[in-house]
Amino acid sequence: MAKCSVRSRHSTAMVKITSFVSAFHLFTVCGAVTLATPKTTQVTVGEQVLFHVNIQGGDSYDVTFHSKNPNTLIAVWTINNTVNLKSAHLLYVGRVQWNESGSVVLYNVQVKDSRKYKIEINYQSTGLKNNDEASFELRVFEPVSQLAVKIIDDCTTPNIxxxxxxxxxxxxxxxxxxxxxxxxxxxxFNGTQLVIDLGNEEEQQVYRCIAENPVSNAKSDPVRPEPCHRNKNGLFWIILLGLIPAVLVWVYYSIISTKAGRATQEHSEHPDALSNGFVEPTYITLLNPRRTSE
Structure with missing residues (x-):
């Protein structure tokens, strides 16, 4: 005879289950096993869940374990001094087992195992009622991992x-x-994002992000945001990037103006020349020419 401790999500007490089973069966129900209840049971991915039903004591009966929504026949066992697995769904082969204490054990539960389940006991012995049944609801959650906090600040507003x-x-x-x-x-404040107006902060504050689900929680390191103008290096680069376009425009117009001035000066210093290299003559007409002496 051996006793195994099974955790219950709905009670702080430990549920003791006594069973006359082989060492192999003891290994399967001892350890991190959560006892499912008729109410919703919430567990973590990778755990083992035990679905228990009270047996009247008959030596011969059939056990049917199936899920609802969608309706899926998971496994059927025939109990007659020994446990014989008659059928098992391909997705549950190696993950489901009947224990002679009157329980179905589901191993390595995953998020997709979140649904309602039902166990039916059909007795073959005379003098017992036809069947017993028990229903359960299981919800499986992946625990929260480490949190990452990103600070978004474009330095155009006091908001971070x-x-x-x-x-x-x-x-x-x-x-x-x-x-x-x-x-x-x-x-x-609720939500993944938090907008902080540092212009209205009367004193320096720190912020923590907290994430949680029914089976776990996580907390970020404290974050102490600072306004952009306190970052001298960042302000320097912002000013520099803003001045570069203005400097380029000034240099461009300076070059154009210099070239235009030189062209005007050269034109005034040198007379126009013909294409053959000779200088074009200039004619002057006198309006009142003097008479030559007779």
Whole structure:
């Protein structure tokens, strides 16, 4: 006889299940196993879940384990002093097993295993009622991974945007917590993004992103945003990039003006020449020519 501890999500107490089983069966139900209840049971990806049903004590009965929405026949066992697996769905081969304590064990649960389940017991012995059944609802979640916070600041406004994200997690909710430097929590904000108007901040604050789902939570490192004008290097490059176009335009017009001045000066210093190299003559007409003496 051996006793195995099974975790229950709906109670702080440990549920003790006693069974006369082989060492192999003991190995499958001992360890990180969560006991499913008729209410919704929430577990983490990779855990083992135990679906328990009360057996009247007959030596011969059939066990049918299936899911709802969609309706899927997962496995059927015949119990007659020994456990005989009659059929199993291909997606559950190696992941589902009947334990003689009166439980179905589902191994390595995944997010896609989130659904309703039902166990039916059909007795073959006379003198017992025809069947027993038990229903369960299972919800599987991937835990939240480490958080990443990105600061978005284009230096055109006093506003700074904090963006929080996680690479893993199922049904994750995000919220921000605003803290003073003394550690006091001032307020909280929901959502992955937080817009901060640093122009209205009376004192320097730090912010933390918190992400959580029903089975896990994660917290970012404290973020202390600063307005853009405090970053001298960033301001220098902004000014420099703004001056470059103006300088290029000034240089361009200076070159054009210099070339035009030189062309005007050369034209005034040198008379016009004909294409054959001779200088074009200039004729002067006198309006009142003097008479020659007779």
């Amino acid at each position: 945007i904090l963006n929080c994200s996680t690479s893993k997690g199922t049904n994750v909710t995000f919220h921000w917590r605003k803290e003073s430097l003394s550690g006091a929590i001032d307020s909280a």
